[in-house]
Amino acid sequence: MTADELDPLIHVPTRLRIVATLAALPDGDTLSFTRLQDMLELTPGNLIIQLRKLEEAGYLASEKTRNGSTQKTTVALTSQGRAALGAYTRALRNLLGGLDGNGRPAEDGRDQVAR
């Protein structure tokens, strides 16, 4: 297995952080756009672009609600998104468990993460 086989939609630092953060919420719960932006310390423009890519892939669902003059956007990971993160984590584990930093079989892949 090679790094090319990691899901390219998740294997980008910003999107990986978004997916990991939303996955920590209980299934069915949503997070407001402003809270997510605050947690990840991203600009609104950057966050919107990354969220759109994840939403187009079906990994994420967003909802806009209007309360008077203010509009609130909430986002949540879909079951497809959770499954994709699970598959990505398994692939990562296989990669790190199977190879050391030089591409040789490793005795324990955990050492690489710890280093």
Next chain:
Amino acid sequence: MSYTPGTAAAAENGCGFDPSQAAALLEQATGQARRTFMPFGPPLLWAFRAVIGLVACGGCWLSVRGQQPYSGPGGWALTVAFVLVAVNIGWTAWVIRRGGWGVSGPAQRAKRAWIGATVVALAAAYAAMAPLYHSRTSHPVWGLYPASAPWLIVGLIGAAVATARRDGLRAGTCLAIALVAAAAGFGGPAGAWLIMGIGLGAVALGIAGFIARQQRRSAVWS
């Protein structure tokens, strides 16, 4: 290995973002999210609750020890207990507000309903002391009731509700509290306070340890 934003800029499109960096970032982001959302509160809060159990109930035990006839905890012991409980309420409210900011959905609603029901049930169980007082209940009953009965009632009801909702941690916590309260019933009016203090302290410390372990659990390797 910890992930730094500098490496993020270079790897924004996934180029040069190697698997070990990805694993480190996944651990970092998951850990941060777990500590932020904290469904059961931080381990430190539970450690503080263990201290409350020990100090508040321990203080009551010290003030009633050797009383003949039993007349209940002294004013200083109750003052210490109320102050500690008030600090706990304030800290808990802050944790709930901080963890729940921007989060909505069924789990959040269920959490709020659970907290509300627990507060009402404990208040109702303690409010039942008023008729007991006016009916001139015997001193042993009067001594045992406030130390253990509310916790036994709320613990058993909570364990049943949490089990029905397949909420393992809450069910286990409530059952442990009910068991401690049942054991305290055998300690007599004074001993009940001591057993409750040690028992509640041990339960709260156990939860603190469990939450700390959950937060440290690897996102990649577990």
